Amino acid sequence: MTDSALTEQSPSDPVAAGPEGDLPVVLEATGLTKHFPVRRTGRAALTGPRRSIQAVDDVSLTLQRGRVTALVGESGSGKSTVARLLAGLYPRTGGDIRLHGETVNVKRGKAFRAYARRVQMIFQDPFASLNPVHTVRYHLTRALKIHGRAGEDLEKSLRELLSRVQLTPPERYIDKFPHELSGGQRQRVAIARALGADPEALLADEPVSMLDVSIRLGVLNLLRDLKERLHLAILYITHDIASARYFADDTMVMYAGRMVEGGDSETITQRPAHPYTRLLIESAPDPDRITAAPDPTVDNRHFHVKVAAPGVDNRHFHVKVADSGGEPPSLIEPPAGCRFHPRCPVAMERCTTELPPRFDVGDAPGHWAACWLYDGAAR
Numbered sequence: 001m002t003d004s005a006l007t008e009q010s011p012s013d014p015v016a017a018g019p020e021g022d023l024p025v026v027l028e029a030t031g032l033t034k035h036f037p038v039r040r041t042g043r044a045a046l047t048g049p050r051r052s053i054q055a056v057d058d059v060s061l062t063l064q065r066g067r068v069t070a071l072v073g074e075s076g077s078g079k080s081t082v083a084r085l086l087a088g089l090y091p092r093t094g095g096d097i098r099l100h101g102e103t104v105n106v107k108r109g110k111a112f113r114a115y116a117r118r119v120q121m122i123f124q125d126p127f128a129s130l131n132p133v134h135t136v137r138y139h140l141t142r143a144l145k146i147h148g149r150a151g152e153d154l155e156k157s158l159r160e161l162l163s164r165v166q167l168t169p170p171e172r173y174i175d176k177f178p179h180e181l182s183g184g185q186r187q188r189v190a191i192a193r194a195l196g197a198d199p200e201a202l203l204a205d206e207p208v209s210m211l212d213v214s215i216r217l218g219v220l221n222l223l224r225d226l227k228e229r230l231h232l233a234i235l236y237i238t239h240d241i242a243s244a245r246y247f248a249d250d251t252m253v254m255y256a257g258r259m260v261e262g263g264d265s266e267t268i269t270q271r272p273a274h275p276y277t278r279l280l281i282e283s284a285p286d287p288d289r290i291t292a293a294p295d296p297t298v299d300n301r302h303f304h305v306k307v308a309a310p311g312v313d314n315r316h317f318h319v320k321v322a323d324s325g326g327e328p329p330s331l332i333e334p335p336a337g338c339r340f341h342p343r344c345p346v347a348m349e350r351c352t353t354e355l356p357p358r359f360d361v362g363d364a365p366g367h368w369a370a371c372w373l374y375d376g377a378a379r
């Protein structure tokens with residue numbers, strides 16, 4: 001965006017009005033990988049093997065202008081690491097990150113600041129991300145100055161930032177300290193600070209999970225408003241797959257450092273294909289989900305996995321949820337083959353040795369799953 005982030009673009013903007021597939025890609029990652037070395041202690045420091053936590057492995061995703069992409073997965077699946085890699089806060093072990101098609105290789109200094117201006121992060125805990133001894137005015141002024149956007153009329157820019165995050169009238173908030181604000185207001189200030197950089201992409205790492213349930217929706221609606229008015233590309237990280245359906249256009253599901261499924265949010269939440277996504281949804285009921293009324297005679301610890309793809313006999317699996325409990329695997333020695341296979345209720349022989357690539361599921365454009373159940377060649 002060359003004009004001010006605070007300047008709305010008209011609905012006739014050809015980019016904004018184009019079909020979804022045509023929206024320009026802002027940020028793109030391919031084969032993103034991050035291994036954290038494990039510190040060796042005692043005798044192992046001298047003789048033991050070098051080991052690492054394979055936190056993120058071969059992750060590819062694109063963030064499009066004016067579109068929210070949710071990244072969903074359980075704790076430790078690597079979501080924050082992906083966001084930090086995309087923000088340039090960690091060096092990557094492998095893979096490529098491109099901003100408007102140009103590979104990003106920034107470490108620090110001027111180049112990093114220029115990148116950070118365009119790709120901003122919002123963290124889970126707004127209290128921790130704001131300095132308690134400084135006012136809202138200080139935080140926002142500093143953001144505008146760092147990114148060279150303080151301009152001639154600083155007061156006006158500050159007021160516009162606060163209005164943009166619906167903290168109005170701005171005078172009521174501008175001289176407050178973080179502790180004088182509610183959690184939701186603090187997160188709005190953190191978002192205003194990010195907007196002070198005039199970014200093109202926002203990486204929001206669980207932006208509402210520390211807020212009261214009653215105010216979460218307001219903050220999500222604000223982010224949606226920013227997507228629509230400022231055409232920001234937003235990565236929305238969450239544990240809560242139901243909120244992804246409500247808020248995100250696309251949803252990507254991560255398990256143990258790898259992407260397992262992706263597609264438009266409606267399809268992922270209504271017709272999940274990967275057994276892991278099914279389990280996530282089973283364990284986080286969404287009241288709006290289209291399901292038959294529960295039959296009291298049926299043991300609800302069982303569910304059907306139905307694989308339906310064009311030209312294939314429908315395959316049905318009847319599986320026990322109870323069988324598939326358990327913990328996520330060690331990321332130091334992740335399971336061979338599909339990382340989910342030890343917990344997977346429908347694991348096949350090949351899942352234990354062969355890593356599944358992405359297969360088209362075939363029920364909606366762009367819906368894929370990294371699962372051998374969808375291997376067209378084997379059918």
Ligand SMILES: Nc1ncnc2c1ncn2[C@@H]1O[C@H](COP(=O)(O)OP(=O)(O)OP(=O)(O)O)[C@@H](O)[C@H]1O
Pocket residue numbers: 036053055073074075076077078079080081082239331
């Ligand atoms: N700086 C680090 N050094 C070593 N290991 C790390 C580091 N950061 C993350 N990890 C490890 O990488 C894995 C992925 O962590 P990450 O924080 O990305 O997960 P997450 O999906 O964001 O989890 P949560 O939902 O709990 O926030 C975890 O096993 C974690 O312990």
Ligand SMILES: [Mg+2]
Pocket residue numbers: 079080081205
């Ligand atoms: Mg995290």
